[in-house]
Amino acid sequence: MPLKSTAGNHGAPAKGRGAASNPEGRFENWERGSVDDGWVQDPEEEPVKPKTIVTIERAKSVISRNDSPDVGLTQSLNPYRGCSNGCPYCFARPSHAYLGLSPGLDFETRLFAKTNAAEIFREEISKPGYRCEPLAIGVNTDAYQTIEREYRITRSVLEVCYETNHPVSLITKCAMIERDLDLLAPMARNNLVHATLSVTTLDHGIARYMEPRASAPARRILAIERLSKAGIPVGVNVAPVIPFLTDSELESILEAAKNAGAKSAGYILMRLPWEVKDIFREWLQVHFPLKADHVMSRVHQMRNGKDNDPRFGSRMKGEGLFAELLKQRFDKAYARLGFEDTAYEPLDTTKFVPPSRNGQASLF
Template structure:
């Protein structure tokens, strides 16, 4: 499959499942992976250091809706397609196949930015008859991935949420969320926001391999602590839980997050839909070859003998003895570290206030 690429979670351009033809590069001494063997800044891109390309996208709609019984939201907004964090296990990778791009390296190097997302959100929230329901912001790909520092689409979306007093939840692996504390704090004062931090490991070396361009674990915990101190409700998501890779850290992550102010906690078993399975198998061979077979064997025990089961009720937790053990460990840790005694934070939909249409008589009151 080739050498690992610094700063990237995948090391291959795996064809998408809808491709009718595929190509395979061969090193004949003149070319390397389809690029000149002597590629440099003048002759072309370095095939071992693929650059991130940002493509502007004009979206036709921005709010996605679902009726899945095992997720805690019915509406979501994703300002980006693809994610520069490069998490090797990302369940959203197969979505790039719909664009005739690779769920491998293309997913983390060819990012689509929905530049009209704030405008669309304002329009959709203003529609007559719209019924407010909490919106999960950046649920497929991280709304605070590195490009957000420059593009600021997530910040603009939060400005719309605050303007309309619309409830919103966030899941992120980036400490960049601290930048928007001036928006999150007034949202929190009205019970309109909850921020979840995904913490996969407390080991910075393992984290750098699993999610190469995400914030380091200590930076996420520090951001969690800062938001909590400002009155913003925060929680932790130990996801994905990977047997024999990070599952032994479950208790430590929950304890560290509780100390940083987390008032809620959850976990999700590793999901390997479509192209994610071969990509993650390749990651195992590159980083933990001694455990690769054992990891996949244990996962298959929890997935009915397959790499993945998509059925509601089992896709998030798995089944079987090992899955039961993970559940028991989580419940015990959840109680031990004090999550059990905390009030569940509920977002308030009653404050929703869409702007009134302009009147030729002006505003009387």
């Protein structure tokens, strides 16, 4: 797939962005390309910084159902399409192709905000046939990415959950989750919320390129500590594990999170579906060229000789010798550090009170 470079003459992506190119989506019938017509910028100039463009989306539905055996959830809600965190490995990048946009830089800069998400969510859980099950927020794209400060869509959905006693689980790489402690703490006392912080690396030198607009690793560990002290059950997800680049940090991430108060832990091996494989390969060549071949070689050894393995049962953990060694390392660290399989009670669905049609929750 041709890659349209967004890097400047210095051969690196624009500061604060992960992808260095804007490849066409897999559904496009035409390609864009760059041609030097002689009207070039000064070689010493800094590359132009791409701006974030937010489009308001009026959603018709917001609850997504899931029956994948690899994912421990049945329904989810994503307040935003696209994600400014800029992670080059993000498995959700290919979804931008359905919008006629690039899974590359467009995914980080052409964002869509579902500003009526709370309103539609209220309508959907008001229906007589609705069956209350825990709602996962932020599965595809980060619910606490930068634009949440302005749009507060995640906050508005949580307010509906708080009002109706609807159980919810949150997944994020951003410390902004602390903003909502006033809602999450009382919900936690009623066993209505779990939170998970994803930590890929503790090395700021890697994170600044790999997750340029997510919270710094140390800040995420601090968020775990603050959530835990507020009484919110919080866990850590070492995700994704990138072979030969971050896999050596598995134990140290688990230990840091446990010391901060994490009660549960998990890990996910990096996935490279569709366009992501090209975006990630280019990112490796730009930032870690001496490790690029080693990383992809190890990926192939854990993915049945391919860049990606979409099969249920292996896509999250991989297979082969190195995948088994990774699992053994995780299991031993998990036990040594005192994580427990029963750390969380199942979220309570019995307290749910459907909102009435006029927007007020029933008192009886």
